Amino acid sequence: MEFAQGLSTDVPWESVLARIITWHHEIPLRTGPCDERDAVDICVAALEALRLDNLQYNLGVGGYEVRRRGDSLRIRQRWNPALEAADMFLEDAATPSELPKITPIEERWVRNRPGTSRDLPPTHVLHAATRRAKTAVDAYRHALPEGNLPDSFKLDEGLTVGDAAAVLSALMGFALLCESAAHMRKRTETTLATIRKFRLLEMIADLLPNVRPIQSTPSSNGSPLLLGDLAVCHH
Structure with a gap:
């Protein structure tokens, strides 16, 4: 619209x-x-x-x-405008200078995708989107002036920072792919894609074979890594 x-x-x-x-x-x-x-x-x-x-x-x-x-x-x-200016400088310092652009695999799928299609992208396209998002996530992590936690750092329920970054990359890759489709096809409804929880878990499992879900209680902090009564990620 x-x-x-x-x-x-x-x-x-x-x-x-x-x-x-x-x-x-x-x-x-x-x-x-x-x-x-x-x-x-x-x-x-x-x-x-x-x-x-x-x-x-x-x-x-x-x-x-x-x-x-x-x-x-x-x-x-x-x-105090000085605080706003300082925040702008900090934000600029924490923003990576180069972020990956859409890959040829993703671009080919978007351009050849039927306008009325409601099917999920094939696995090889999702893999390309996930890898692109992982590069972006790592770039943002390493651009932080205060540094970042190592992948082996344990968070909770056996979850590590590396696990969290991997799952975040899968989710971000899917979202970025939808956003790219919206801009390239001039149809914003692709950014409103919905996916059922069980299918999302299946998709993450296919994209991240070295990461398996663990049982957990629902979180009150609204963490995107917690899906219902499942916490995704544990090697």
């Missing part, structure tokens, strides 16, 4: 989608299909709400000072 309507904003569309999903759960008015005009109106409303959300959050943490002058409101920044 974004490509077809020629819409362009300074807000990531993922943030707009997240706002719509939040509305749907907090204010469940109705469900069912909607036409394109209604979808555009909903997205515009979510975009406007996001700008207010940003203002509301910063007011809550003391980032702005609001004063009323007659019939108008005056908003003034209160935070």
